[in-house]
Amino acid sequence: MEIGIDRATEEAKKIKRRGNIELKNNNYCNAYNLYKEALRYTQLYYSDMENKNSSLHRKLAIVLLTLSLDQPNNEIKYLKDSAMHAEQYLKIKERHRKEVKEGYIIFFTIGIYTQRSKDYDKSIEYFEKAKSILINQGFLNGYELGIIYSFIALNYRDKKDYKKASEFYEYSSRILDKNSIGMHYRGCLYRDKGELYLMMCDYDRALEEFEKCQLIFERIFGSNNIQLAEIYHFIAFSFDSKDEYEKARIYFEKSKVIFERNPNINNVALASYYKSLGEHYHKMDQLEKAQELYEKILKIDREIQKLNPDGLSGVYSNLAMIFYNKGDMAMASHYIQMGIKEFESMPYYDKQNLALIYNNFFAIHFNNCDTAKALEVFERAKNVLEENPKFNSLNLATIYNNLACLYNKINQQKKSFEFFEKSKKLLESQSKKNSVIFAMISNSQGMLYLNLSDNKKALELFEESKNIIENMPNSNKFFLGAIYNNLGLVAYQQSDYKSSLDHYTKSKDFFEKVLTPYHHNLVILYNNLAGLYLSIDDIKKAREYLFKSKEIAEKVCDAKDLSLASIYNNLGLFYFYMEEYGRSIEFFKKCKNFFKDDKNNDENCIYAYMNIGLLYVKIGEKNKAFSIYKKCRKFCERNLNPYHPKLIRIYNGLAGLYSNYKKMKKALKFYDKAVDIVDKILNSQPMSFNYDLVDVYYNLGLYYMKINENKNALQVFEKLKSIYEKMYEPFHPKLGNIYHTLSLMHLRAKNTNKALELYEKCRLIREKCLKAHDIDLVIIYNDLGVLYCNNKDYKKAYEYCEKCRIILENEHKSCSCDLKMIYLNLGSFFSQIGDKKKALEFYDKCKLILESYFNKNHPFTAKLCKILIISYYGIGEKEVAKNFYEMGKEKYNEIKKLSEPNFDTINNYANYFRTGNNKNTFYEDYYSKNSVYFKYSTSNNEHENPRHLIIKKNLTVTFIDQILNKKLLFL
Missing domain, CATH: 1.25.40 (Serine Threonine Protein Phosphatase 5, Tetratricopeptide repeat)
Known part of the structure; x- marks a missing residue:
């Protein structure tokens, strides 16, 4: 039944009055329904733009704004409708040129909606209008103005303009701190300021604000209030970020109790809580629990599709780290790229966090990434974080560490040292010497010294790293596995095989507990174990671990992953040492095939070819060996600088081949070329040089021995001794070797006293470095026995012979x-x-x-x-x-x-055997036994030690740190 205009108008007025009563009594849902019904009556006969309707639009805007605050799960819907009525109200007043009543609330309403819709500039515009109205009306110290300032600050915070945000939060604090009413708003201000300080990584100030908020919320809310749960969550996150895990656990538990008692809570708040708790478990190395929580967040996002991309990118990054640690590189790569996609979709994003996400991407792909691109991204991340080093100290230290690792990878050790020192100094200035990050930097720095053959310094740093982690209440087993692997490497290089096996076994125990059976790090560890077992003549175990390594590598490595190439190379070396040359060439060729169609990896291809060349030398196919060495030489001389370390290896190999062919002038030419490069590098970059390459001097000395130029040989060996004494600690095995060689030279020259002095030096080193029953000690004891016997010192002679x-x-x-x-x-x-x-x-x-x-x-x-x-x-x-x-x-x-x-013939024959009076035979034999043929890995790293069949590799570690709920990968 239709009603007339008068009846409709009267009904609208009656319903509106009832709505006002409900509004006064805080019955907002009833008020909303009545105002909506009243508007329906007026619209029967009047245009929506009639001035009569303006008050209803204003009332609806205010009621809907209040409902959005009371019902957070429907917040966006209510805010959208509230803003629509507010904008309609403004249009009506503008059309009729009427005064806007309660203008600051109308502008405030639109400001909140546009803020939630991420239109931050428009939101700031409306809040500024609301602010101007209050100031013009003289409300300079009213809590309403304090709230307006707080929302303007929130917009600047979300725009990542933290300086402006801090400025407006201070304006808000000056008003709300002095205002006796609006305690809830004051609590919200402290909460929002705390969140800002979290974003700035200033956890102490964040805690200060959150604890002020906690006192207010505990006073005005019941124990089950969601806002109180959120504050407990923020306090827990702050303690977690400060590595105060027990305090963090207490507040996470408090928050959890409230969330579980409120089944209809705000899903956004729940997702944020899951994220922080997941990261807490992540730090505690409880990866399954962390992964479960991250996946719950993604489920919430699929259901409501309104989670902040900023937060989602962090979840994807965290999942990438978990799958990385599990060895699932495909899933790790998938999630890190999803994280980048979410970040780049934001109109305003935190460039610091984006830099860290990119950092994680290149850290995941560290072994196979475009190093130039990675360097560019790491440098960009560094520059961004250096803008505010105080608030970004932990992340900046991590970036410095990753840059150091990258520069080490590309053989710029001077730069690497520089960034390691920067990283440590930054952490020391923040009293973080006992933090996980400091431990991981020590580990990375130890790897640099290990590659430079400074075992003493490497051991010191690895031990420092291990002690920090083991003294933590929840030590990271993954990281400890990596440290013990590296300690095993140091012991191995010092020929302390028992300690090496102990460390590798501990590493294996940790890794096999926390890693999947097919993890990339197990490839490295099993390789190292294989090399160790070969060194102690346990061929069965060596073969077992080599093939374990191969099986894992073939499952987890990409078809073009150079780790797989390295496995094939190492298997080739294994069969080379086992003298199964057919199998050896098979695996070397498999390795070589990795580089066949990839011109970017031609330098790695050199190593694969060189190993094949060594094999041909071994089986006597010298023409084929020559062909390969010449091909390598041609490539390197064309593409590398004239003093590149790779040329040392090639010239050394060619010199050895020419020497075997009795082309002594040609051999000398290439030895001289190799030595020139060594001298050049030692004079300009002594700290960035692979000490193993200095051994080319040894080959040159043997060459002079072979052609009976004893004076030149002695000069070369003396020079090598001087270099070794500068490079190595006093009891390094290589010093023992050079003392032994020089003692033989002096013995040949009848300088018995000098020979004896050098023999004793060699003995002291070998007794310190080797096991008591090592065969090399037998050789020294035998020679000393003969010498002392010839010197009539029968007591000592008998002692050594015994x-x-x-x-x-x-x-x-x-x-x-x-x-x-x-x-x-x-x-x-x-x-x-x-x-x-x-x-x-x-x-x-x-x-x-x-x-x-x-x-x-x-x-x-x-x-x-x-x-x-x-x-x-x-x-x-x-x-x-x-x-x-x-x-x-x-x-x-x-x-x-x-x-x-007769007595003379006895002495002659005895001396022949003991000291080699038959010069040619002695030198030929000594040359063939002791000349150094460098073995090659398929790594770009010139510093990996190829002393035995397996190219040793020290483990890098992924470290996960927090910045506004992001995870930062640490190399």
Whole structure:
């Protein structure tokens, strides 16, 4: 039934009056329904733009604004309708040129809606209008103006203009701190200021504001109020960011209790809580719990689709870190790219956080990333964070660390040192010497020193890192696994295989507990274990771990991942050492295929080719080896600078080949080229040089020995000794080796005292570095025994010969060749001091071993037989000598030529064996045994130590830190 205009007007007035009563009694839903009904009546006969309707639009705007505050789950819907009525009210007043009543509330309403809609500039415009109205009306100290300032600050905060935000929060504080009414608004102000300080990473000031808010909210709200839960959540997050985990746990629990009692809570608030709690679990290394919470957040976003992209990007980044640590690189890459996409979709984004997300992206792809692009992004991140270093200290320290790692990767060690020092100084200034970040920087810095062969400094830094982490209440097992791996490497390089195995085993225990069975870091660890087991002659274990490493690498590595190429390279080296050359070439070629179609990796291809070249040298196919070395030389001379370290390897290889071909001038030419590069680098960049490459001097010295230029050889070895003494700590194994070589040189030159001095230096080093039963100690003890015997110091001579015998009989029974030599020397010793019975005992032991060698084509058997025959004559055992002579001459023509023995022939033959008076034979043999052929990894890193078949690799660590709920990957 239709009603007339008068009736409609009257009904509208009556309903409006009822609405006013409900509004006065705070019954906002009833008021809203009545005002809406009244508006329907007026619109029956009047245009919506009639002035009569303006008051209803104003009332509806105010009621809907209040409802949006009371019902947060419908906040956006109510705000949108509220802003629509407010804008309609303004249009009507403008059309009729009427005064705007309660203008500050109308502008405030539109300001809130546009702020929630992320139209921050428009929001600021409306809040400024509301502010002007209040100031013009004289409300200079009213709480309403304080609230307006607070919302303007909120807009600037969301625009990431923290300076402006701080300014307007201060204006708000000056008013609300003095106002006796509006305690709730004052609490909200403290909360919002605290959030701003969180964004600025100023956790102490954030806590100060949150705790002021807590006092107010606990006074005015019940114990189950959601706003109180949010404050507990923010306090927990602040403590968590300060690494005060127990305090954080208490407040997370308080927040959780309230959230669980309110099933219809604001999903946005719940998502924020899940995120902070997830990051707390992330820090505690409880990755499954963290992942569960992150996935709940994504579910909330799918349901309501209104979570802040800023927060979502952090969730994606955190999930990327979890999958990275699990070894699932595909999922890690997927989530980090989703995080970047969310960040870049924001009209206003925090450039600091975007820099950190990009940092994480390149950290995840560190091993295979475009290093130039990564360097650009890390430098950009550094510049952004340096704008406010006080608030960004932890993240800036992390960026410095990552830059240091990247510069180390591209062989700019000077830059690497610089950024490590910057990182540590920054943390020390913030009293963070016992923080996780400091520990991880020490680990990264230790890897740099390890690559530079400074084992002492590397060990110091790894131990420092380990102690910090182990003293934490919830130590990070993943990180401890990496540290123990690196400690194992140091021990391995010091030939302390027992300690190395202990450390690797601890690393394995940690990794296998926290990592998936197919994690990239297990590839590295199993490689290292394989190399260690090969060093202690446990071939079965070495093979087991190599193939474990291969199996994992083939599952987790991308088809073009150079880690897989490195595995094939290492397997090639394994079979090379096992003398299974067919299998060796198979794996080297697999490695080479990784670089066949990728011109960007040609430098890595050089290493693959060089290993194939070494294999051809080993199996005697020197022409093929020449072809490969020449190809490598051509590429490197064309594409690298003339003093690039890779050329040292190539020139060294070519020199060795020419030497084997007896083309001595050509060999010298390439040795000189290699040495020139070493000298150049040592003079200009001593700290950025791979010390292993200095060993080319050793080969040059051996070359001069081979061509009987003893004076030149001695000069080269003396120079190498000087370099080693500057580069290495006093008891480094390489110093022992050079002292040994020089002692032989001086012995040949009849400088017995000098030789003895150097032998003793070598002995001290080897006794410190090697196990008590190491075969290298046997060699030194034997030589010292002979020297002291020749010097008539029989007590010392006997002492060293006995040491040899005890070690060989107890630990190296299979080394019968060495054992018969010791027995012969002991027999000679007792013969010289007149103890013929003892001499006979040891000669008989030597004879017993020699007889077992008659059917073997061993090069020294005939010579030892001659010496032993003469030795038997020397102690009057002519019948034994004669019988042994008869046995030997049937096998060796050389024995048939043996003349009647006398003291001079005994000494001559003995000296021949002990010191190599036959110069050509001695030098040829010593050259072939001791010349250094560098083994190659397929890594760009010139500093990896290829001492054994497996290229050792130290572990980098992913570190996760917080900045406004973001996770920062630490290399």
